[in-house]
Amino acid sequence: MNRVLDSAERLLAASGLARASRALTSSLPEQIATRLSERIVAGAYAPGQRIMEQALATEFAVSRGPIREALRLLERDGLVAILARRGAIVTNPSIAEVKEIFDIRAMLNGLRDRLIAEDPQRAKVLAALEPEVARLTRLAREGKQGQEYVEIVWTLNRVLTEACANARLKHILDSLARQTLRYSQLGLSTPERRRQSVQHWQKLLEAIRKGDGATAERIARERVTDSRDAAIRALQEAPQPVSAAKKRGPA
Amino acid sequence: MNRVLDSAERLLAASGLARASRALTSSLPEQIATRLSERIVAGAYAPGQRIMEQALATEFAVSRGPIREALRLLERDGLVAILARRGAIVTNPSIAEVKEIFDIRAMLNGLRDRLIAEDPQRAKVLAALEPEVARLTRLAREGKQGQEYVEIVWTLNRVLTEACANARLKHILDSLARQTLRYSQLGLSTPERRRQSVQHWQKLLEAIRKGDGATAERIARERVTDSRDAAIRALQEAPQPVSAAKKRGPA
DNA sequence: GCATACAAGATTGTTGACAATCCTACAAAG
């Protein structure tokens, strides 16, 4: 339908977030939550739009009970806000809130990568990361544009988060990643930024290889902080980043 | 009824966590969740104990719907685990999981205190912190034992978290604090540890006063890491820290 | 012309009942 929307959907698939956290568990509310989160991230529901329970219940051919639970799950992930007696509306994070989320991610990505660097069994993770970083390097050298770059970066992040020994950290990072998925494309827009991103990843791999947790943490943190600043700059220039349309009423 | 239980209840009240996050919103499921979380933290439900929906519905004189929602809220906070078709059981975090939570808190408390130190309007927070730290210093000098010490530390943490400009960070920290409330008393057991804790707080205040975000972050992180190690040591010595009884069946 | 009050419709919160699944106890076979 729409180019931006398509790329967002591909990004979601590449990120593996939907599958990673819920789809296989086969609980009805979780399945519904997964499908709804895909729509929100893809921009099918505009920020600020109200989501009615009965409409979804009819669409998914279930009762309102599972729908309600699914909406609470989305609230937990920050994709909708639920107001008492007024239902769920798609969140529209302000620039300040996006910055907040990135600040938290900077700290926790730092912890994640430090833990991995200090893990005696990190060789396996490295084996998964190395070919991806090699692809990234090649793409950057060839000056290639496009979606592929973003997808590789998401894969790298997913591999690192999956490998994380701290289950609760993994959970929080997944949740935060879903919340910033809508803005993740903004961080790699210019060729210079991509070149710097590649350098960051190479240095991170080096630090993990050496088992240097402190360096791994510092690099991860810098990387997210850079993404944060880039995303904020992009948001300030274009206040409506993903969804062009501003539909508020029912579809 | 039981001394340990009493002190846990006082601690919960002093921490202000229940009130801070839910009680005033007056939604029925949230009220129920608050009361249940008090019971879990106080040890009225033993770890591993199964919680049945119908029993709670009868007790609170509501239908099972709000009870279900309340249990999902507790799951979000990590106080119960919900298994498909098997309901909610009170979580019994392993030592490894407690360490995980403390590791996350170390990072995020660091972010919190750095943000506060870099906040131009930090004077107001300082004004609230200073008398408490003074009380702490006095207690330590007098070599006083007892609950008061723990309560002051909780107040300090609550003031800092409340003052945090990052709303999402505040939310995550509240949630993590609830999860470790059961173990927070373990960190300050010996007089030496308390003296060191006082020093940490004094240095933290100093850093905030100067606007030295990096130092504030480092100190906060050290403090949580120390608490973590102390809590783990205590847990290894006494595997059943809060609730003495090991009731698994219905009460 | 604009703001306010009211009424009808729509939407969420809650309830009680039904269906599907799980756990326990007991019996039968190896």
Add this chain to the structure above:
DNA sequence: CTTTGTAGGATTGTCAACAATCTTGTATGC
């Protein structure tokens, strides 16, 4: 004596309807 299969009760998951609240459109007053 241990293990496997089965039946009953118990518990969670889902549904449809009712009550309480909110939103929207309209009319009225200034």
